[in-house]
Amino acid sequence: MAAGTLANRRVAVLEDNDQRRNQLCGLVRLCRGVPVPSVGRAPDLGVLPDYFKQERIELLVSDHRLYERGDYATYCGAQAVAESYRHGVGGIVLTAYEPNDADDSLRLSRRWIPELLHSKELTRDTLGAALLKADREVREHQVPIERIPHRTIVTVKRIEPRGTSKIVKVMMSQWNAEQEVGFPLDLVPKEFHAAVKPGNMLIAEVNIEAAREEDLYFDKFELPNADILKKAKALFVRP
Amino acid sequence: MPKAPPTPQPTSERLRFSTAVLRLLGEELNPSPDQGILELIKNSYDADAKRCTVELKGVHIKGGSIVLKDDGIGMTADEIRNGWLIVGDSMKSRSETSPSGRLLVGSKGLGRLGALRLGKKVELTTRPKSEPGVQYRMEIDWADFEHARVVEDVELSVTREKAPLEGHGTEITISQLPSPWTKGDIKRLARAILLLRDPFAEEQKFHASLKAEEFEELEALAREGYFRECEFHLVATLDENGRASAEVRSASGKKLFSAKHADISKDKDNPIYETPALTFELWEFKLSGEWFASQLKQATLGAVRKWLEQFGGVRLYHRGVRVWPYGEKKNDWLDMNLRRVRQPELRPSTNNSLGCVRVDDPRAVFQLKTDRLGIVEGVAFDELRRFTDEVMEWMARERLKDRDKRKKAAEELVRKEKKDAAKGVDEAISQLPPEQRKDVQKAVAKLQSAHEAEVELKNETAQLYFTLGTVGTTAAAFAHQTKSPIEMIRTDANTLQSYLHDPHEFALFREESSVAAGRILVQADAIYSFSSVTLHLLEHEKRYPRNHSVHELIDETVKLLRPYFDARQTAVECDYADETPMVWCRRAAIEAILTNLFINSLQAFEARAKEGIAGEPRKIHIQTRISVGMVAIKVQDNGPGITKLALEEIWVGGKTTTEKGTGLGLTIVKNVVEELRGSVQAEAHGDLGGASFTINLPIK
Numbered sequence: 006m007a008a009g010t011l012a013n014r015r016v017a018v019l020e021d022n023d024q025r026r027n028q029l030c031g032l033v034r035l036c037r038g039v040p041v042p043s044v045g046r047a048p049d050l051g052v053l054p055d056y057f058k059q060e061r062i063e064l065l066v067s068d069h070r071l072y073e074r075g076d077y078a079t080y081c082g083a084q085a086v087a088e089s090y091r092h093g094v095g096g097i098v099l100t101a102y103e104p105n106d107a108d109d110s111l112r113l114s115r116r117w118i119p120e121l122l123h124s125k126e127l128t129r130d131t132l133g134a135a136l137l138k139a140d141r142e143v144r145e146h147q148v149p150i151e152r153i154p155h156r157t158i159v160t161v162k163r164i165e166p167r168g169t170s171k172i173v174k175v176m177m178s179q180w181n182a183e184q185e186v187g188f189p190l191d192l193v194p195k196e197f198h199a200a201v202k203p204g205n206m207l208i209a210e211v212n213i214e215a216a217r218e219e220d221l222y223f224d225k226f227e228l229p230n231a232d233i234l235k236k237a238k239a240l241f242v243r244p
Numbered sequence: 245m246p247k248a249p250p251t252p253q254p255t256s257e258r259l260r261f262s263t264a265v266l267r268l269l270g271e272e273l274n275p276s277p278d279q280g281i282l283e284l285i286k287n288s289y290d291a292d293a294k295r296c297t298v299e300l301k302g303v304h305i306k307g308g309s310i311v312l313k314d315d316g317i318g319m320t321a322d323e324i325r326n327g328w329l330i331v332g333d334s335m336k337s338r339s340e341t342s343p344s345g346r347l348l349v350g351s352k353g354l355g356r357l358g359a360l361r362l363g364k365k366v367e368l369t370t371r372p373k374s375e376p377g378v379q380y381r382m383e384i385d386w387a388d389f390e391h392a393r394v395v396e397d398v399e400l401s402v403t404r405e406k407a408p409l410e411g412h413g414t415e416i417t418i419s420q421l422p423s424p425w426t427k428g429d430i431k432r433l434a435r436a437i438l439l440l441r442d443p444f445a446e447e448q449k450f451h452a453s454l455k456a457e458e459f460e461e462l463e464a465l466a467r468e469g470y471f472r473e474c475e476f477h478l479v480a481t482l483d484e485n486g487r488a489s490a491e492v493r494s495a496s497g498k499k500l501f502s503a504k505h506a507d508i509s510k511d512k513d514n515p516i517y518e519t520p521a522l523t524f525e526l527w528e529f530k531l532s533g534e535w536f537a538s539q540l541k542q543a544t545l546g547a548v549r550k551w552l553e554q555f556g557g558v559r560l561y562h563r564g565v566r567v568w569p570y571g572e573k574k575n576d577w578l579d580m581n582l583r584r585v586r587q588p589e590l591r592p593s594t595n596n597s598l599g600c601v602r603v604d605d606p607r608a609v610f611q612l613k614t615d616r617l618g619i620v621e622g623v624a625f626d627e628l629r630r631f632t633d634e635v636m637e638w639m640a641r642e643r644l645k646d647r648d649k650r651k652k653a654a655e656e657l658v659r660k661e662k663k664d665a666a667k668g669v670d671e672a673i674s675q676l677p678p679e680q681r682k683d684v685q686k687a688v689a690k691l692q693s694a695h696e697a698e699v700e701l702k703n704e705t706a707q708l709y710f711t712l713g714t715v716g717t718t719a720a721a722f723a724h725q726t727k728s729p730i731e732m733i734r735t736d737a738n739t740l741q742s743y744l745h746d747p748h749e750f751a752l753f754r755e756e757s758s759v760a761a762g763r764i765l766v767q768a769d770a771i772y773s774f775s776s777v778t779l780h781l782l783e784h785e786k787r788y789p790r791n792h793s794v795h796e797l798i799d800e801t802v803k804l805l806r807p808y809f810d811a812r813q814t815a816v817e818c819d820y821a822d823e824t825p826m827v828w829c830r831r832a833a834i835e836a837i838l839t840n841l842f843i844n845s846l847q848a849f850e851a852r853a854k855e856g857i858a859g860e861p862r863k864i865h866i867q868t869r870i871s872v873g874m875v876a877i878k879v880q881d882n883g884p885g886i887t888k889l890a891l892e893e894i895w896v897g898g899k900t901t902t903e904k905g906t907g908l909g910l911t912i913v914k915n916v917v918e919e920l921r922g923s924v925q926a927e928a929h930g931d932l933g934g935a936s937f938t939i940n941l942p943i944k
Contacts, residue, residue, distance in 0.1 A: 022811075024763060028732055031756050035739065050856075072853030073725075075813025079856045101727055110854075124731040128738045204621050 011038030011064075011133055017057065018042040019067035019085055020099075021077035029066060029099075029132075036133035038064070047071060047078040053085060054092040064136045065089045065096030069106060081110050087117035095139035097122050097132075107219040108172045108187030115222035119143060119152070154210035154224060155179070158233075161205050164190065173201055180213040186221055193226050200228055208233070260394040266361065266386075269331060269354055277362050277429075278436040279568065279616055283355025284312050284416060285440060285452045286565060291316030292344045293413065298437060299455040300430065309363060309419035317343060318372035318412045321380050321402050328368075329400065331357050347563040347606060355616055361386060364420035371412045379407035427458070434459035439559065440566050442600055444469060450564075466555060470548045473541050474527040476500070476592075476643075478599075480508075480635040481523050486516030486627075490635050492642065495539075501642040508631075508638045519627035520609050524635060526558065526599030528592040558599040558632075560619075562610055567619055571600075578632050587896075589647070590640040601632065644896060651918075700789070703919070707830050710916050714836040715781050717843055717909045725811055726774045729767035736760040736767075773807040780804050781839070786832040791944050794825045794875055797834040798866055804835070805842055812846055814862040821868045825875035826944045833916050840909035841879045841937055848883035848934060857884070865932055875943050883934035891926055917941070 016038045020026035023044075030040035041060050048056040056062070067082035078085075086096035097120040100106060111121065119139035122131060141147040159175045162185055166172075171190040176182065193201055200207065210224040281298060288296040293316030302308040319328060332354060341347055350356075360366045366384040382402045392398045437454045443466040453459060471477070472495050480490035488509060491502040506514045529548060530536075536545045558578055559571035569575045576582070576594050584591040603610065611620045619625055673684050739760050743750040750757060781804075795818075802809070802816050809816055827834070842864060849862045860882050867878040886894060895914045896907075910926075917924045922941040930936025 022728065024766060025728065025732055027759070028735060028763060031759060032735070032739070035753060035756060072850055074811060075862060076849075076853055076858055079853050079858045081854065101731065124728075125734060127731070127735045128742070130742075199623065202621075202623065202626050 010137060011036040013037065013039055014063040015039045015041050015061050016064045016066060016136065017060065017062045017089075017094075017096075019047050019065070019071060019078065019082060021047075021068065021071050021074040025068065032127070032129045032132050033066070035129040036136070038133075038136075046076070047085075050078075050080045050084060050088055053088050057089065057092065057094050062094060064140060065094055066132065066136065067096060067098055069098050069100040069111065083111050083114040083118055086119075087114035090117040090119065090143055093143060095119055095136070095141075095143035097135045097139050099124055099127060101125075105167065109167060109170065109189050111219060112188045112222065113192060115220070116224045118222075121219060151214045151216065151220065152212050153214065154212050154222075155214075156208055157211040157213055158229070159207045159209050159211070159223070161201055161203055161207065163203050164201065175207075177211060177213065180211065180215075180221065184218065186218055188223050192223055197226055197228055260396055263389040263392055263395055263398075266331075266357070266389060266395065269357055276432075277359070278433050280355050280359030280362060281310065281312070281433065282436055282440055282568075283350065283616070284359050285437065286350045287356060288312070288314035288316050288414070288452070289346065289450050289565065290342055290348045290350045291318070291414065292342045292346065294450060296450070296452045297455060298433075298453070300425065303421060303425040303430070305424050306422065307419075308421045308425070309417055310421070311415065311417045313413065313415045315411075315413040317374070318370040318414050319380065320372045320375060321404065323372075324368070324370070324380060324382065324402055328356075347604060349563050349565040354614065360384065360416075360418060362421060363418035364422065365418075367417040367419070368414070370414040371407050373412040376412075377407055377409045379405050381405055430454075430456055431458045431462075434462050435554070436568075438462050438466060439555075441564065442559075442561055442566075442602070443555075444471075444600075462554065465551060468543075468547070468551060470529075470543050470551050471495075471527055473529060473536075473543050473548050475530040475535075476526075476528045476639070478526040478528070478635070478639055479523065480525075480631075482517055482519065482521055482631055484521045486518055488517060488631060488635065490638065492639055500646070501639070503638050503642075508634050510634065510637075517627045517631045519624045519631065520603050520605045520607065522601055522603040522628065522631075524558075524599070524601050524632050526592060526597055526636075528597040531596050552595065552598060556596075556598050557594045558597070558601065561600055561602045562612075562619070563604060564602075567612065569617055578629060578636075580636070583633075583636070587640055590643045591636060601628065603628070641893070641896070645892075655918075655921075704788070704830075706919065707832050710836045710912055710919075711781060711786075711832045713908055713912045714839050715778055717840055717912070718777065718781065722774065722777075722808055725808065726771065729770040729774075732767045733764050736764050770807070777804055777807070781832070781835065783832075786830060786835065789828060789830050791826050791828050792831060792834070794827050794834070794868060794877065794941075794943075795820050797831060798838065798868070798877070800831070801835050801838040801842075802866075805839065808846065809842075809864075812849065812862065814846060814849065814864060816864045816866070819865065819867045821870045821875070823870055825868060825870050827875065827920070827941050828944045829920055829941075833920060836916050837913050837939060838879070840913050844909055844935065845879075845881035845883055848881065848885075852884040859883070863932065870943065873942060874940050877939045877941070878930075878936065879939075880930035880932050880936035881934035882932040885930075885933060886926065886928040886935050891928060894926060913937070913939075 011033070016033045018026055018029050018033065018040050020029055020042070026042050026044070030042050033040040041062060057065075065086060067085045069082040071078035071080065071082055071085070082098045082100070086098050089096045096118075098111070098118050099122050100111065101124045111118070115121075119142040120135040122135050138149070142149070142152065157177055157179050159177055162174045162176055164171050164173050165187070172187045173190050173193070174185045174187045176185055180186070190198065190201060193207070197207070206229055208227045208229050212220070212222055215221050285296050285298070291314065293314035296312065296314040296316075299311040299313075300308065301311060303310070364386055366386075367381070368383075369379055369381045371379040380402050382400055384400060388398045389395065434454050434456055437452050438459065440452055441448065441450060443463070453463070474495050477493045477495065478490065479493075480488065482488050487505040489502075489504055490508060492500045494500055505516075509515055509517070529552065531545060531549060531552075533545050536548075557571035557573070557575070558580070560567045560577075570577045571594075573594075580591065580597075581593050581595075584593045609624050612618075613620055669688055673681055673688070676684060740757055743753060743757050798818060798820075802818070845864050849859070852859055862882065864879065864881045867880075869876045869878075894910050896911070914924055917939055920941050922939060924937060924939045927936040927938075
């Protein structure tokens with residue numbers, strides 16, 4: 006991408022590590038954008054939309070783990086980007102990508118995160134391209150194919166305790182019949198929790214065109230009726 | 245006017261089944277011949293038989309036969325017609341009982357079909373109890389079906405014959421087996437028949453046997469019943485209301501631990517188990533030669549091993565009859581081996597234990613799968629597994645408590661014995677003639693010194709393990725911290741590389757590039773500091789015991805971990821006693837205690853923020869106080885406190901509530917403190933609101 010495309014757009018920068026925050030601001034400048042860093046303490050999640058309005062923010066880049074250094078924020082980057090999505094500001098999450106995050110805090114908000122950038126891939130080019138892609142999805146509603154949801158059969162394989170939360174490991178033949186994917190049990194509406202058991206099937210909207218496991222999101226869970234269950238078992242359950 | 249043609253009348257038709265369906269249902273739904281034969285035995289059980297024998301005739305060559313005989317109530321012609329001959333149906337309702345009150349165990353008749361098709365011909369002779377002096381006989385020649393198109397085309401006749409007035413029961417002969425049976429096949433069938441009913445149950449109202457050498461050998465081995473050689477015997481029950489209770493006894497029957505429902509169901513509000521009433525019994529063996537010798541066991545370790553190899557694992561008995569394949573080798577349906585990996589000293593495995601889960605299930609909640617390989621897994625089955633898992637978890641907790649108690653008592657005893665022995669030696673020396681005393685004192689001192697050197701060597705090795713454990717917990721907690729500067733260097737290097745290729749851009753962003761270069765240096769320093777922590781923890785010299793000032797050791801540890809405290813904006817405050825407490829210890833020991841407590845605090849701060857709770861600026865407070873012969877080191881923080889684990893559980897290895905925790909840190913703290921002959925207490929919420937740990941150590 007040409008480095009000039011951010012063309013003076015104001016980009017909010019949320020990062021609890023001062024050095025990293027400065028680096029991100031530098032990269033935004035190199036993309037010809039105007040960085041607006043939050044220093045000291047990030048605005049509370051509830052006032053983030055007002056803050057964006059007040060600072061005339063058009064885009065957001067946020068580190069995922071915002072709570073490691075002191076109490077910079079009481080939320081994670083995924084939550085910040087999801088909140089800004091709901092208020093019409095496109096954003097990206099920057100993550101050191103630890104597998105635990107993918108199944109847990111990232112997956113919880115992944116539906117509303119247009120782009121996830123791995124820290125080791127961070128350059129001015131990848132940052133600029135990711136921000137523009139997020140902007141297109143949120144403001145112009147140009148949703149790329151890998152972000153479009155499809156009703157999908159999700160087979161529960163097991164439930165793993167992770168700290169004090171529970172991660173549901175599932176398999177989706179329509180995405181990859183060989184790879185398990187995890188999401189927090191909290192993502193499933195409470196009334197369906199009793200049905201989330203190994204061997205059971207659920208239906209969810211999943212962006213099954215996504216190439217990477219960490220890009221998958223799960224939304225709108227429902228319980229399959231007996232007919233769908235029968236067909237699904239015939240199709241997907243190995244004898 | 246011509247007549248209208250008559251309206252055609254509808255014809256009466258029937259759905260018919262091709263004879264190929266017999267193959268599909270009989271062979272393909274039958275995983276092995278054993279399962280088919282077991283189904284026939286289950287039919288005998290349902291027919292109230294007391295004995296059922298299976299005989300193999302000439303099966304080592306092609307064309308052999310299998311004969312099954314029972315002394316059950318037999319079948320009338322009507323029962324043959326409307327029950328035995330209908331495939332996929334059963335006259336038995338699962339919630340009914342047999343005439344003698346047995347809960348029925350036979351299934352849909354598919355297993356029977358599978359068994360009958362093991363040979364080319366079947367002969368059935370049955371003498372119904374309700375018709376003395378009568379027997380019914382019928383033959384099935386499967387070749388007739390091969391020549392027919394649909395199953396209904398083959399006629400089968402039932403002949404009524406005279407029979408002696410005495411006796412009743414059924415005999416089935418499956419003949420012309422198409423292939424020979426190997427010794428392995430026979431052995432497998434013998435084991436399956438023996439385990440169909442719990443061979444260790446005291447009451448045997450039904451006995452199934454195989455007339456074969458292999459069966460007799462196995463039955464003799466089962467009769468050995470090495471239960472008296474076990475270390476623990478667990479009996480856990482679940483009543484009809486889903487409430488649990490359990491007790492663990494020793495081999496001699498002495499009660500060791502017991503539990504009520506609330507001790508076992510540890511989730512919030514102690515939920516009941518939503519599964520039928522059941523009993524879970526488990527015998528765990530300690531397979532160590534040393535232990536067998538010390539406990540004066542009657543059997544040899546080898547014999548018990550051989551017995552466990554054959555009968556080990558936890559089997560499931562539904563209505564008194566085994567459900568395959570639970571408890572078979574490689575079928576660890578209760579995840580026992582997986583959990584043992586985390587607590588090898590406290591949890592049983594399928595290799596060192598034997599047990600069973602017995603469920604009567606009068607309301608037929610559990611349904612067997614069509615291929616009879618297991619039960620359809622629904623909520624009730626999950627709840628059954630939750631129960632067995634939580635019972636074993638409770639047992640592990642009790643064993644841990646017991647182990648700690650015994651360890652403390654043993655240490656106390658050794659200390660006392662050592663003191664008494666030293667006193668005894670001194671007394672003996674004092675009674676010696678004065679000219680001999682010096683030599684003996686010298687020899688005793690030399691012996692003592694050699695012994696101390698040996699103990700020291702062992703302690704040093706133990707300390708190395710504690711230090712390595714601490715390095716591990718540190719690495720796990722701060723992995724992200726160490727990774728971050730590397731990623732930043734990578735990004736800056738990338739930026740510089742791209743600009744250096746483009747002089748125009750470089751000129752435009754000269755300042756940005758210069759900042760990037762400066763940042764690389766800062767981050768390189770950060771990596772250096774983080775990696776130094778591990779190297780410092782591992783310094784060899786720290787593992788030698790010396791007389792140390794506790795205050796100096798605290799200062800050193802805080803300094804060592806300073807990069808992490810700074811990176812996480814955590815203030816560390818110290819409030820020391822006026823006097824300097826001196827402790828005889830290794831530096832690494834105090835460092836391991838403090839490092840693990842500090843990591844615990846830092847992770848708690850992070851967990852609190854992650855949950856969306858803003859707190860006061862992060863603070864860790866260390867206080868020392870001296871009382872008679874002891875120093876108390878109190879480490880507390882202003883984090884959320886201990887909220888998701890009971891205080892007694894925080895010391896259990898592998899228990900953690902944070903995503904990056906290993907669950908080993910506090911276990912290391914406890915072990916090291918005990919090595920130093922001290923004690924450690926935890927409070928869920930100390931003076932600052934967060935967790936508080938007080939370590940008491942003897943001072944020099």
